[in-house]
Amino acid sequence: MSLKLYGYWRSSATYRTRIALNLKQLDYEIIPVHLVKEGGEQHQQPYARLNPAELVPTLVDEDEDIILNQSLAIIEYLDERYDSGQPLLPEHKLQRARVRALAYDIAADIQPLVNLRVLQYIQREHGIDDENKSLWCRHWIEKGFTAIEERLQTTAGKYCFGFDLSLADICLVPQVYNATRFGVDLDKYPLISRIASNCNQLTAFEQALPENQPDAG
Amino acid sequence: MSLKLYGYWRSSATYRTRIALNLKQLDYEIIPVHLVKEGGEQHQQPYARLNPAELVPTLVDEDEDIILNQSLAIIEYLDERYDSGQPLLPEHKLQRARVRALAYDIAADIQPLVNLRVLQYIQREHGIDDENKSLWCRHWIEKGFTAIEERLQTTAGKYCFGFDLSLADICLVPQVYNATRFGVDLDKYPLISRIASNCNQLTAFEQALPENQPDAG
Numbered sequence: 001m002s003l004k005l006y007g008y009w010r011s012s013a014t015y016r017t018r019i020a021l022n023l024k025q026l027d028y029e030i031i032p033v034h035l036v037k038e039g040g041e042q043h044q045q046p047y048a049r050l051n052p053a054e055l056v057p058t059l060v061d062e063d064e065d066i067i068l069n070q071s072l073a074i075i076e077y078l079d080e081r082y083d084s085g086q087p088l089l090p091e092h093k094l095q096r097a098r099v100r101a102l103a104y105d106i107a108a109d110i111q112p113l114v115n116l117r118v119l120q121y122i123q124r125e126h127g128i129d130d131e132n133k134s135l136w137c138r139h140w141i142e143k144g145f146t147a148i149e150e151r152l153q154t155t156a157g158k159y160c161f162g163f164d165l166s167l168a169d170i171c172l173v174p175q176v177y178n179a180t181r182f183g184v185d186l187d188k189y190p191l192i193s194r195i196a197s198n199c200n201q202l203t204a205f206e207q208a209l210p211e212n213q214p215d216a217g
Numbered sequence: 218m219s220l221k222l223y224g225y226w227r228s229s230a231t232y233r234t235r236i237a238l239n240l241k242q243l244d245y246e247i248i249p250v251h252l253v254k255e256g257g258e259q260h261q262q263p264y265a266r267l268n269p270a271e272l273v274p275t276l277v278d279e280d281e282d283i284i285l286n287q288s289l290a291i292i293e294y295l296d297e298r299y300d301s302g303q304p305l306l307p308e309h310k311l312q313r314a315r316v317r318a319l320a321y322d323i324a325a326d327i328q329p330l331v332n333l334r335v336l337q338y339i340q341r342e343h344g345i346d347d348e349n350k351s352l353w354c355r356h357w358i359e360k361g362f363t364a365i366e367e368r369l370q371t372t373a374g375k376y377c378f379g380f381d382l383s384l385a386d387i388c389l390v391p392q393v394y395n396a397t398r399f400g401v402d403l404d405k406y407p408l409i410s411r412i413a414s415n416c417n418q419l420t421a422f423e424q425a426l427p428e429n430q431p432d433a434g
Binding site: 052053054055066069070072073074077080081093094096097098100103105107112113118122125128139144150151 | 269270271272281283285286287289290291293294297298310311313314315317318320321322324325326328329330335338339342343345356361363364367368
C-alpha cells in the first residue's frame, strides 16, 4: 500500500486525517504511534526522525516519495493529489476561503490548546491537577464553539457549509468528540451538535472513530 | 479602498497578513483594533460583530463582499484572488504541501500557545507571573523552532523553500519577532535567523514591521 498514516487513535489531528482519507476512498495502512506508553513513542526513533516535531500524524505517500506532517497540509494535499471520492474543499475561491477559516478556528484556535503535550506540560510545570485540566480544556473549547456556533448560523445546512461536506466538517467532528471527553455541554451548541451527528452517520466518519481503530484501548 | 485590514500592530497573525498584502502589492486600509486598551477593543462592538471569535485580524474585501477571519485563510484567499505581485504558494502540489506544513508548524503549533489571550488567561486563572509567562513562551517557541530548524536543513535556500518566498516565510518572520520579545536565544537557530534576516531586507517585510504601523506604541 502506498499510503501510510502514522498516528494515534485518540489524537484529533490523526482523526481528521483518517476522515479525509476515507472520504477520498483511499486505501491506507495505519501505523500506530502510542503517545503515552513509555513516555511516548513519538519522542523515540524511528518516529522522531520521520517527524522532528514529535507530533502526530505523519503521512507517507510512497508513490510520490513524500513525508508530510500537519493534518491540514496532509488533507489539502490529498484533495489536490487524488480525484477519487469526495472533494474536500469547494471550487469557488470565496467559499474555499470561508471553509478554511472555519477549519482554522478549530485547528489553530482550539485544538493546539487542549492537546496532550500542553496538558502534560501544565500539569508537570504548574501543578495543575486533573480537575483543573478539564476546566482549562472546557474554557478553550467553549470559547471557540461559541464563535463557531454564531458563524454557522449563516452558513450551515446539513453540514458546516450547506449540503456539501468539507474540510470544516472534517475538523469539527474530532473537536466535538474531544469536547465530550472533557465534559463540555453540547446542548449549548445546537448547530454544531446537529452537524456532527449528520457527519457521524456517514461511513467515512464512522470508520474513522477513535474506538474503531486497531490501536484503541 | 476596497481592502480593509482590522488588526493590531503587534499581533503575529496581523503581521503575517500585512506581509502577504505587501507581497501581493495590494493597497489596503489599516483599521487598528487595540487588544489591550480598556479591556480590548476586540471584545467590543462594532468589532465583535465582524469577528465573533474576538480575535484579529479580519479582512474585509468590499469588491467581493467578503468578511474573512484567520490569517492563513486570508493569505490563501489573497493568493487565489489576486494575480499581482508575488505568488505566495508554489505551483507544484508536493511543494505546496511542504510549504503549508511548515506554515502550520508555526501557526498551529507555536503561535496559538503564546498569544495574548492565553498569557492573560494563565496569569489570571493560574497566577503565573511575568517571569513564568516568558518561560512558558520560550518553551513552546524553542520546541517549535528546534523542529523547524531541522526541517529547514533539507529545504532552505535564501528563504524557507529554496529561492522563492512563500507562506512559510510569511509565518516565520513574525514568529521570530515574537521570539525576540520573549528572550529566545536565536543563535541556536542559524537557518531560521538567516532566513528571517533575508526576508527583513525586503520592502514588503520592512513595511509590515510592527513598529512601522500607525497604531504602534
